[in-house]
Amino acid sequence: MTAAQPTYLVLADQIAEEIADWPPGKRLASEVDLAERYSVSRLTARAALQELERRYLVRRAKGSGTYVAERVDYLINSRFTSWSEMVRKAGATPSRPTVGVNVIRPSEEIRDRLRLPADARVVELVRLGLVNDVVANLNRSYLPVDLAPGFPDLLANGAIDLAPVLSSIGYRLKRLWARAELATPDPETARALQVEGRPPLWLVINCVSDATTGRRLQLSYAWNRPDVLHVQFEFGNPD
Amino acid sequence: MTAAQPTYLVLADQIAEEIADWPPGKRLASEVDLAERYSVSRLTARAALQELERRYLVRRAKGSGTYVAERVDYLINSRFTSWSEMVRKAGATPSRPTVGVNVIRPSEEIRDRLRLPADARVVELVRLGLVNDVVANLNRSYLPVDLAPGFPDLLANGAIDLAPVLSSIGYRLKRLWARAELATPDPETARALQVEGRPPLWLVINCVSDATTGRRLQLSYAWNRPDVLHVQFEFGNPD
DNA sequence: GAGTGGTCTAGACCACTAC
Protein backbone atom coordinates (compact mmCIF):
# COMPACT_ATOMS: atom_id res chain seq x y z
CA MET A 1 0.00 0.00 0.00
CA THR A 2 2.28 2.73 1.28
CA ALA A 3 5.23 3.39 -0.95
CA ALA A 4 8.53 2.30 0.57
CA GLN A 5 10.33 5.26 2.07
CA PRO A 6 14.10 5.58 1.67
CA THR A 7 16.10 5.05 4.83
CA TYR A 8 17.15 8.66 5.24
CA LEU A 9 13.54 9.91 5.16
CA VAL A 10 12.41 7.35 7.72
CA LEU A 11 15.35 8.38 9.88
CA ALA A 12 14.49 12.07 9.37
CA ASP A 13 10.94 11.47 10.56
CA GLN A 14 12.18 9.55 13.60
CA ILE A 15 14.56 12.32 14.58
CA ALA A 16 11.91 14.97 13.90
CA GLU A 17 9.55 13.23 16.28
CA GLU A 18 12.25 12.90 18.92
CA ILE A 19 13.23 16.56 18.88
CA ALA A 20 9.67 17.88 18.48
CA ASP A 21 9.47 19.04 22.10
CA TRP A 22 13.13 19.95 22.54
CA PRO A 23 13.87 23.57 23.36
CA PRO A 24 15.23 25.79 20.56
CA GLY A 25 19.01 25.83 20.44
CA LYS A 26 19.48 22.36 21.94
CA ARG A 27 22.18 20.34 20.22
CA LEU A 28 21.43 17.08 18.41
CA ALA A 29 23.70 14.05 18.26
CA SER A 30 26.46 14.27 15.68
CA GLU A 31 26.34 12.61 12.26
CA VAL A 32 28.78 9.92 13.35
CA ASP A 33 26.80 9.17 16.50
CA LEU A 34 23.52 8.94 14.60
CA ALA A 35 25.12 6.71 11.96
CA GLU A 36 26.32 4.32 14.62
CA ARG A 37 23.09 4.38 16.61
CA TYR A 38 20.92 3.57 13.59
CA SER A 39 23.46 1.34 11.86
CA VAL A 40 23.65 3.37 8.67
CA SER A 41 26.50 5.06 6.87
CA ARG A 42 27.45 8.58 7.83
CA LEU A 43 26.11 9.86 4.52
CA THR A 44 22.66 8.45 5.24
CA ALA A 45 22.58 10.00 8.71
CA ARG A 46 23.76 13.21 7.12
CA ALA A 47 21.00 13.10 4.48
CA ALA A 48 18.43 12.77 7.26
CA LEU A 49 19.79 15.85 9.03
CA GLN A 50 19.83 17.76 5.76
CA GLU A 51 16.20 16.85 5.21
CA LEU A 52 15.39 18.33 8.63
CA GLU A 53 17.37 21.42 7.69
CA ARG A 54 15.30 21.69 4.52
CA ARG A 55 12.18 21.67 6.70
CA TYR A 56 13.68 24.45 8.83
CA LEU A 57 13.56 22.21 11.90
CA VAL A 58 17.28 22.33 12.63
CA ARG A 59 20.20 24.65 12.04
CA ARG A 60 23.62 23.23 11.21
CA ALA A 61 26.87 24.91 12.15
CA LYS A 62 30.19 23.96 10.58
CA GLY A 63 32.60 22.60 13.15
CA SER A 64 30.07 22.93 15.92
CA GLY A 65 26.99 20.78 15.54
CA THR A 66 23.31 20.53 14.63
CA TYR A 67 20.83 22.49 16.72
CA VAL A 68 17.06 22.73 17.09
CA ALA A 69 16.03 25.74 15.02
CA GLU A 70 14.81 28.98 16.57
CA ARG A 71 12.45 30.60 14.11
CA VAL A 72 10.78 33.97 14.41
CA ASP A 73 7.34 34.80 13.05
CA TYR A 74 7.41 37.73 10.67
CA LEU A 75 3.93 38.89 9.71
CA ILE A 76 3.78 41.37 6.86
CA ASN A 77 0.51 43.23 6.47
CA SER A 78 -0.66 46.76 5.84
CA ARG A 79 0.63 47.90 9.20
CA PHE A 80 4.26 48.95 9.11
CA THR A 81 6.44 47.17 11.67
CA SER A 82 10.08 47.90 12.34
CA TRP A 83 12.68 45.19 12.55
CA SER A 84 13.35 45.45 16.27
CA GLU A 85 9.66 45.66 17.09
CA MET A 86 8.93 42.55 15.08
CA VAL A 87 11.76 40.49 16.54
CA ARG A 88 11.07 41.58 20.10
CA LYS A 89 7.41 40.73 19.75
CA ALA A 90 8.49 37.18 18.91
CA GLY A 91 10.47 37.01 22.14
CA ALA A 92 13.90 37.18 20.54
CA THR A 93 16.72 39.72 20.65
CA PRO A 94 17.12 41.95 17.59
CA SER A 95 20.05 43.94 16.35
CA ARG A 96 20.34 46.14 13.28
CA PRO A 97 23.91 47.03 12.33
CA THR A 98 24.32 49.54 9.52
CA VAL A 99 26.58 48.24 6.78
CA GLY A 100 26.67 51.43 4.73
CA VAL A 101 25.16 54.87 4.19
CA ASN A 102 25.62 56.58 0.84
CA VAL A 103 24.08 59.40 -1.11
CA ILE A 104 23.60 58.14 -4.66
CA ARG A 105 21.77 58.73 -7.91
CA PRO A 106 18.74 56.43 -7.81
CA SER A 107 17.88 53.87 -10.46
CA GLU A 108 14.87 54.58 -12.64
CA GLU A 109 12.74 52.11 -10.69
CA ILE A 110 13.53 53.81 -7.39
CA ARG A 111 12.83 57.24 -8.89
CA ASP A 112 9.48 56.10 -10.25
CA ARG A 113 8.31 54.49 -7.06
CA LEU A 114 9.37 57.41 -4.89
CA ARG A 115 7.96 59.97 -7.37
CA LEU A 116 11.28 61.78 -7.67
CA PRO A 117 12.46 64.11 -10.43
CA ALA A 118 15.25 63.03 -12.78
CA ASP A 119 17.98 64.94 -10.95
CA ALA A 120 17.06 63.81 -7.43
CA ARG A 121 19.46 62.13 -5.06
CA VAL A 122 18.63 59.51 -2.49
CA VAL A 123 20.17 58.12 0.66
CA GLU A 124 21.04 54.46 0.33
CA LEU A 125 20.94 52.78 3.70
CA VAL A 126 22.15 49.18 3.93
CA ARG A 127 21.49 47.33 7.16
CA LEU A 128 21.66 43.79 8.45
CA GLY A 129 18.94 42.32 10.62
CA LEU A 130 20.00 39.84 13.29
CA VAL A 131 17.90 37.55 15.46
CA ASN A 132 19.73 36.34 18.56
CA ASP A 133 23.02 37.18 16.79
CA VAL A 134 22.08 35.13 13.72
CA VAL A 135 22.02 37.03 10.42
CA ALA A 136 18.49 36.87 9.04
CA ASN A 137 17.88 39.95 6.94
CA LEU A 138 19.61 42.30 4.53
CA ASN A 139 17.80 45.56 3.90
CA ARG A 140 18.63 48.11 1.24
CA SER A 141 16.54 51.24 1.78
CA TYR A 142 16.32 54.31 -0.41
CA LEU A 143 15.05 57.64 0.90
CA PRO A 144 14.92 61.13 -0.62
CA VAL A 145 17.83 63.17 0.76
CA ASP A 146 15.58 66.11 1.55
CA LEU A 147 13.17 64.41 3.98
CA ALA A 148 14.26 66.94 6.59
CA PRO A 149 17.20 69.30 7.18
CA GLY A 150 20.27 67.30 8.13
CA PHE A 151 18.42 64.02 7.65
CA PRO A 152 21.35 61.87 6.46
CA ASP A 153 23.33 62.93 9.55
CA LEU A 154 20.63 61.56 11.83
CA LEU A 155 21.15 58.15 10.24
CA ALA A 156 24.92 58.24 10.55
CA ASN A 157 24.59 58.83 14.30
CA GLY A 158 24.07 55.15 14.90
CA ALA A 159 20.29 55.07 14.89
CA ILE A 160 19.14 51.52 15.54
CA ASP A 161 15.85 51.71 13.69
CA LEU A 162 14.63 53.88 10.89
CA ALA A 163 11.06 54.23 12.14
CA PRO A 164 11.87 56.35 15.23
CA VAL A 165 14.04 58.65 13.13
CA LEU A 166 11.26 59.29 10.65
CA SER A 167 8.68 59.59 13.41
CA SER A 168 10.82 62.14 15.27
CA ILE A 169 10.81 64.24 12.10
CA GLY A 170 7.04 64.13 12.19
CA TYR A 171 6.03 61.50 9.66
CA ARG A 172 3.37 58.85 10.21
CA LEU A 173 4.51 55.67 8.46
CA LYS A 174 2.20 53.64 6.28
CA ARG A 175 2.92 50.64 4.06
CA LEU A 176 1.73 51.85 0.68
CA TRP A 177 2.69 48.89 -1.44
CA ALA A 178 4.55 45.65 -0.94
CA ARG A 179 5.47 42.58 -2.87
CA ALA A 180 6.96 39.35 -1.60
CA GLU A 181 8.36 36.40 -3.49
CA LEU A 182 10.79 33.52 -3.15
CA ALA A 183 13.83 34.37 -5.24
CA THR A 184 17.44 33.36 -5.81
CA PRO A 185 19.81 35.93 -4.31
CA ASP A 186 22.77 37.34 -6.17
CA PRO A 187 26.10 35.99 -4.89
CA GLU A 188 26.85 39.21 -2.97
CA THR A 189 23.58 39.04 -1.05
CA ALA A 190 24.05 35.31 -0.38
CA ARG A 191 27.47 36.05 1.10
CA ALA A 192 26.15 38.89 3.28
CA LEU A 193 23.45 36.60 4.66
CA GLN A 194 25.98 33.80 5.21
CA VAL A 195 24.06 31.15 3.30
CA GLU A 196 25.84 28.39 1.39
CA GLY A 197 25.16 28.23 -2.31
CA ARG A 198 22.26 30.39 -3.36
CA PRO A 199 19.14 28.88 -1.81
CA PRO A 200 15.78 30.60 -2.31
CA LEU A 201 15.23 33.54 0.01
CA TRP A 202 12.32 35.86 0.64
CA LEU A 203 12.56 39.10 -1.27
CA VAL A 204 10.21 41.75 0.10
CA ILE A 205 9.93 45.02 -1.79
CA ASN A 206 8.28 47.71 0.19
CA CYS A 207 7.13 51.28 -0.34
CA VAL A 208 6.39 53.41 2.72
CA SER A 209 4.53 56.68 2.64
CA ASP A 210 3.43 59.32 5.12
CA ALA A 211 -0.15 58.59 6.15
CA THR A 212 -0.99 62.29 6.42
CA THR A 213 0.40 63.80 3.24
CA GLY A 214 0.81 60.69 1.12
CA ARG A 215 4.42 61.58 0.44
CA ARG A 216 6.58 58.60 -0.47
CA LEU A 217 9.27 58.24 2.14
CA GLN A 218 11.09 55.01 1.53
CA LEU A 219 11.60 52.18 -0.93
CA SER A 220 13.28 49.10 0.42
CA TYR A 221 14.49 45.73 -0.83
CA ALA A 222 14.70 43.23 1.99
CA TRP A 223 16.20 39.74 1.63
CA ASN A 224 15.17 37.35 4.38
CA ARG A 225 16.41 33.91 5.37
CA PRO A 226 13.41 31.55 5.58
CA ASP A 227 15.28 29.27 7.96
CA VAL A 228 15.37 32.04 10.58
CA LEU A 229 12.23 33.99 9.73
CA HIS A 230 8.84 32.39 9.28
CA VAL A 231 7.53 35.01 6.89
CA GLN A 232 3.77 35.35 6.55
CA PHE A 233 2.14 37.70 4.11
CA GLU A 234 -1.37 38.83 4.82
CA PHE A 235 -3.93 41.23 3.47
CA GLY A 236 -7.45 42.12 4.33
CA ASN A 237 -8.84 41.69 7.81
CA PRO A 238 -8.76 38.24 9.39
CA ASP A 239 -11.31 39.31 12.06
CA MET B 1 40.10 37.48 -1.50
CA THR B 2 37.14 35.46 -2.71
CA ALA B 3 36.36 32.49 -0.55
CA ALA B 4 37.16 29.17 -2.24
CA GLN B 5 33.98 27.67 -3.65
CA PRO B 6 33.41 23.92 -3.47
CA THR B 7 33.61 22.09 -6.77
CA TYR B 8 29.91 21.31 -7.00
CA LEU B 9 28.92 24.98 -6.63
CA VAL B 10 31.40 26.10 -9.27
CA LEU B 11 30.04 23.39 -11.53
CA ALA B 12 26.47 24.44 -10.74
CA ASP B 13 27.24 28.02 -11.73
CA GLN B 14 28.87 26.85 -14.97
CA ILE B 15 25.89 24.73 -15.91
CA ALA B 16 23.48 27.50 -14.88
CA GLU B 17 25.22 29.89 -17.25
CA GLU B 18 25.22 27.35 -20.04
CA ILE B 19 21.50 26.61 -19.83
CA ALA B 20 20.48 30.22 -19.12
CA ASP B 21 19.10 30.72 -22.64
CA TRP B 22 17.92 27.17 -23.24
CA PRO B 23 14.21 26.71 -23.87
CA PRO B 24 12.09 25.32 -21.00
CA GLY B 25 11.80 21.56 -21.13
CA LYS B 26 15.12 20.97 -22.87
CA ARG B 27 17.06 18.04 -21.47
CA LEU B 28 20.46 18.44 -19.83
CA ALA B 29 23.32 15.96 -20.02
CA SER B 30 23.06 13.06 -17.59
CA GLU B 31 24.90 12.87 -14.29
CA VAL B 32 27.35 10.32 -15.69
CA ASP B 33 28.06 12.45 -18.76
CA LEU B 34 28.62 15.57 -16.68
CA ALA B 35 30.90 13.68 -14.29
CA GLU B 36 33.02 12.49 -17.18
CA ARG B 37 33.08 15.86 -18.96
CA TYR B 38 34.22 17.76 -15.88
CA SER B 39 36.37 14.97 -14.44
CA VAL B 40 34.52 14.71 -11.16
CA SER B 41 32.74 11.86 -9.42
CA ARG B 42 29.12 11.22 -10.21
CA LEU B 43 28.14 12.42 -6.73
CA THR B 44 29.73 15.81 -7.34
CA ALA B 45 27.98 16.22 -10.69
CA ARG B 46 24.81 15.15 -8.97
CA ALA B 47 25.27 17.72 -6.19
CA ALA B 48 25.61 20.43 -8.83
CA LEU B 49 22.34 19.40 -10.47
CA GLN B 50 20.64 19.26 -7.09
CA GLU B 51 21.83 22.79 -6.39
CA LEU B 52 20.19 23.91 -9.64
CA GLU B 53 17.03 22.09 -8.61
CA ARG B 54 17.11 23.96 -5.30
CA ARG B 55 17.23 27.19 -7.31
CA TYR B 56 14.21 26.02 -9.32
CA LEU B 57 16.27 26.20 -12.53
CA VAL B 58 15.86 22.54 -13.48
CA ARG B 59 13.38 19.76 -12.93
CA ARG B 60 14.61 16.20 -12.39
CA ALA B 61 12.66 13.14 -13.40
CA LYS B 62 13.47 9.67 -12.13
CA GLY B 63 14.54 7.33 -14.92
CA SER B 64 14.18 10.07 -17.49
CA GLY B 65 16.57 12.96 -17.04
CA THR B 66 17.11 16.55 -15.96
CA TYR B 67 15.21 19.29 -17.76
CA VAL B 68 15.21 23.08 -17.89
CA ALA B 69 12.41 24.18 -15.56
CA GLU B 70 9.18 25.72 -16.79
CA ARG B 71 7.85 28.00 -14.09
CA VAL B 72 4.60 29.92 -14.08
CA ASP B 73 4.12 33.34 -12.46
CA TYR B 74 1.33 33.31 -9.90
CA LEU B 75 0.52 36.81 -8.67
CA ILE B 76 -1.78 36.93 -5.66
CA ASN B 77 -3.36 40.29 -4.95
CA SER B 78 -6.74 41.69 -4.01
CA ARG B 79 -8.19 40.70 -7.36
CA PHE B 80 -9.50 37.14 -7.42
CA THR B 81 -8.04 35.02 -10.20
CA SER B 82 -9.08 31.50 -11.04
CA TRP B 83 -6.58 28.72 -11.58
CA SER B 84 -7.13 28.31 -15.30
CA GLU B 85 -7.10 32.05 -15.89
CA MET B 86 -3.82 32.42 -14.06
CA VAL B 87 -2.10 29.54 -15.82
CA ARG B 88 -3.35 30.54 -19.25
CA LYS B 89 -2.20 34.11 -18.73
CA ALA B 90 1.30 32.72 -18.20
CA GLY B 91 1.10 30.93 -21.54
CA ALA B 92 0.77 27.43 -20.14
CA THR B 93 -1.96 24.81 -20.25
CA PRO B 94 -4.04 24.39 -17.08
CA SER B 95 -6.14 21.54 -15.89
CA ARG B 96 -8.16 21.19 -12.70
CA PRO B 97 -9.26 17.66 -11.90
CA THR B 98 -11.62 17.24 -8.97
CA VAL B 99 -10.36 14.72 -6.43
CA GLY B 100 -13.40 14.75 -4.19
CA VAL B 101 -16.67 16.45 -3.32
CA ASN B 102 -18.21 15.92 0.09
CA VAL B 103 -20.77 17.54 2.30
CA ILE B 104 -19.27 17.69 5.78
CA ARG B 105 -19.50 19.37 9.18
CA PRO B 106 -17.00 22.22 9.11
CA SER B 107 -14.20 22.73 11.62
CA GLU B 108 -14.54 25.64 14.00
CA GLU B 109 -12.05 27.70 12.03
CA ILE B 110 -14.01 27.23 8.82
CA ARG B 111 -17.28 28.09 10.56
CA ASP B 112 -15.79 31.25 12.05
CA ARG B 113 -14.31 32.51 8.84
CA LEU B 114 -17.43 31.78 6.82
CA ARG B 115 -19.70 33.22 9.54
CA LEU B 116 -21.75 30.05 9.76
CA PRO B 117 -24.00 28.85 12.58
CA ALA B 118 -22.98 25.86 14.67
CA ASP B 119 -25.21 23.40 12.85
CA ALA B 120 -24.25 24.46 9.31
CA ARG B 121 -22.89 22.09 6.69
CA VAL B 122 -20.37 22.90 4.01
CA VAL B 123 -19.31 21.45 0.71
CA GLU B 124 -15.70 20.29 0.74
CA LEU B 125 -14.25 20.48 -2.73
CA VAL B 126 -10.76 19.03 -3.28
CA ARG B 127 -9.07 19.76 -6.57
CA LEU B 128 -5.63 19.42 -8.11
CA GLY B 129 -4.10 22.16 -10.22
CA LEU B 130 -1.88 21.09 -13.11
CA VAL B 131 0.42 23.16 -15.30
CA ASN B 132 1.30 21.44 -18.56
CA ASP B 133 0.33 18.13 -16.95
CA VAL B 134 2.63 18.72 -13.95
CA VAL B 135 0.93 18.70 -10.54
CA ALA B 136 1.45 22.12 -8.98
CA ASN B 137 -1.45 22.80 -6.64
CA LEU B 138 -3.77 21.11 -4.21
CA ASN B 139 -6.82 23.10 -3.23
CA ARG B 140 -9.26 22.29 -0.46
CA SER B 141 -12.24 24.62 -0.67
CA TYR B 142 -15.16 24.94 1.73
CA LEU B 143 -18.45 26.51 0.72
CA PRO B 144 -21.82 26.81 2.48
CA VAL B 145 -24.15 24.15 1.07
CA ASP B 146 -26.96 26.66 0.62
CA LEU B 147 -25.24 29.07 -1.78
CA ALA B 148 -28.01 28.33 -4.25
CA PRO B 149 -30.63 25.64 -4.87
CA GLY B 150 -28.92 22.51 -6.12
CA PHE B 151 -25.49 24.05 -5.75
CA PRO B 152 -23.51 20.90 -4.90
CA ASP B 153 -24.91 19.23 -8.00
CA LEU B 154 -23.48 21.95 -10.20
CA LEU B 155 -20.02 21.09 -8.89
CA ALA B 156 -20.41 17.37 -9.42
CA ASN B 157 -21.22 17.95 -13.07
CA GLY B 158 -17.54 18.26 -13.90
CA ALA B 159 -17.18 22.01 -13.71
CA ILE B 160 -13.59 22.93 -14.50
CA ASP B 161 -13.40 26.11 -12.47
CA LEU B 162 -15.31 27.28 -9.45
CA ALA B 163 -15.46 30.95 -10.45
CA PRO B 164 -17.81 30.49 -13.44
CA VAL B 165 -20.14 28.36 -11.33
CA LEU B 166 -20.42 31.02 -8.64
CA SER B 167 -20.69 33.79 -11.22
CA SER B 168 -23.49 31.97 -13.02
CA ILE B 169 -25.39 31.91 -9.74
CA GLY B 170 -25.01 35.68 -9.64
CA TYR B 171 -22.17 36.33 -7.21
CA ARG B 172 -19.36 38.82 -7.79
CA LEU B 173 -16.18 37.34 -6.32
CA LYS B 174 -13.84 39.36 -4.15
CA ARG B 175 -10.76 38.28 -2.20
CA LEU B 176 -11.68 39.34 1.32
CA TRP B 177 -8.68 38.05 3.21
CA ALA B 178 -5.63 35.98 2.37
CA ARG B 179 -2.52 34.73 4.03
CA ALA B 180 0.51 33.10 2.45
CA GLU B 181 3.44 31.37 4.06
CA LEU B 182 6.10 28.78 3.39
CA ALA B 183 5.17 25.67 5.34
CA THR B 184 5.93 21.98 5.63
CA PRO B 185 3.11 19.90 4.17
CA ASP B 186 1.61 16.94 5.95
CA PRO B 187 2.62 13.60 4.39
CA GLU B 188 -0.75 13.21 2.66
CA THR B 189 -0.45 16.57 0.92
CA ALA B 190 3.17 15.88 -0.02
CA ARG B 191 2.09 12.63 -1.65
CA ALA B 192 -0.75 14.26 -3.55
CA LEU B 193 1.63 16.88 -4.93
CA GLN B 194 4.19 14.20 -5.81
CA VAL B 195 7.10 15.79 -3.97
CA GLU B 196 9.85 13.73 -2.35
CA GLY B 197 10.27 14.16 1.37
CA ARG B 198 8.40 17.14 2.72
CA PRO B 199 10.04 20.22 1.25
CA PRO B 200 8.60 23.66 2.07
CA LEU B 201 5.56 24.54 -0.03
CA TRP B 202 3.45 27.64 -0.33
CA LEU B 203 0.31 27.52 1.76
CA VAL B 204 -2.23 30.13 0.73
CA ILE B 205 -5.36 30.53 2.83
CA ASN B 206 -8.02 32.48 1.14
CA CYS B 207 -11.45 33.87 1.98
CA VAL B 208 -13.69 34.94 -0.89
CA SER B 209 -16.81 37.04 -0.47
CA ASP B 210 -19.51 38.47 -2.69
CA ALA B 211 -18.58 42.05 -3.56
CA THR B 212 -22.22 43.16 -3.55
CA THR B 213 -23.62 41.68 -0.36
CA GLY B 214 -20.40 40.93 1.52
CA ARG B 215 -21.54 37.37 2.07
CA ARG B 216 -18.68 34.94 2.65
CA LEU B 217 -18.70 32.38 -0.14
CA GLN B 218 -15.58 30.29 0.15
CA LEU B 219 -12.65 29.45 2.37
CA SER B 220 -9.79 27.62 0.72
CA TYR B 221 -6.47 26.10 1.67
CA ALA B 222 -4.15 25.91 -1.30
CA TRP B 223 -0.79 24.12 -1.28
CA ASN B 224 1.50 25.15 -4.12
CA ARG B 225 4.78 23.74 -5.40
CA PRO B 226 7.34 26.55 -5.58
CA ASP B 227 9.34 24.71 -8.22
CA VAL B 228 6.42 24.97 -10.64
CA LEU B 229 4.75 28.18 -9.50
CA HIS B 230 6.63 31.40 -8.96
CA VAL B 231 4.26 32.76 -6.33
CA GLN B 232 4.23 36.49 -5.75
CA PHE B 233 2.18 38.13 -3.08
CA GLU B 234 1.26 41.77 -3.48
CA PHE B 235 -0.86 44.39 -1.84
CA GLY B 236 -1.50 48.04 -2.41
CA ASN B 237 -1.19 49.62 -5.81
CA PRO B 238 2.11 49.40 -7.64
CA ASP B 239 0.99 52.16 -10.06
C1' DG C 1 43.85 18.34 19.86
C1' DA C 2 39.36 16.28 19.53
C1' DG C 3 35.08 16.64 17.48
C1' DT C 4 32.01 18.60 13.98
C1' DG C 5 29.93 19.39 9.60
C1' DG C 6 31.39 20.02 4.38
C1' DT C 7 33.28 17.91 0.43
C1' DC C 8 34.77 14.26 -2.55
C1' DT C 9 35.93 9.55 -4.39
C1' DA C 10 34.87 4.81 -6.38
C1' DG C 11 31.77 1.59 -6.54
C1' DA C 12 27.31 -0.70 -6.05
C1' DC C 13 22.28 -1.83 -6.48
C1' DC C 14 17.67 -0.25 -7.30
C1' DA C 15 13.30 1.57 -9.52
C1' DC C 16 11.86 3.85 -13.09
C1' DT C 17 11.48 5.63 -18.09
C1' DA C 18 11.78 5.20 -22.84
C1' DC C 19 12.34 2.60 -26.71
Added chain:
DNA sequence: TAGTGGTCTAGACCACTCC
Protein backbone atom coordinates in the same frame (compact mmCIF):
# COMPACT_ATOMS: atom_id res chain seq x y z
C1' DT D 1 17.24 -3.52 -22.78
C1' DA D 2 19.85 0.57 -22.04
C1' DG D 3 19.99 4.76 -19.70
C1' DT D 4 18.48 7.71 -15.98
C1' DG D 5 18.08 9.54 -11.41
C1' DG D 6 17.66 7.80 -6.27
C1' DT D 7 19.85 5.56 -2.61
C1' DC D 8 23.55 3.63 0.04
C1' DT D 9 28.27 2.07 1.50
C1' DA D 10 33.19 2.67 3.28
C1' DG D 11 36.65 5.52 3.38
C1' DA D 12 39.19 9.88 3.05
C1' DC D 13 40.68 14.79 3.70
C1' DC D 14 39.48 19.42 4.90
C1' DA D 15 38.14 23.75 7.52
C1' DC D 16 36.13 25.00 11.28
C1' DT D 17 34.75 25.34 16.42
C1' DC D 18 35.52 24.62 21.03
C1' DC D 19 38.20 23.55 24.85
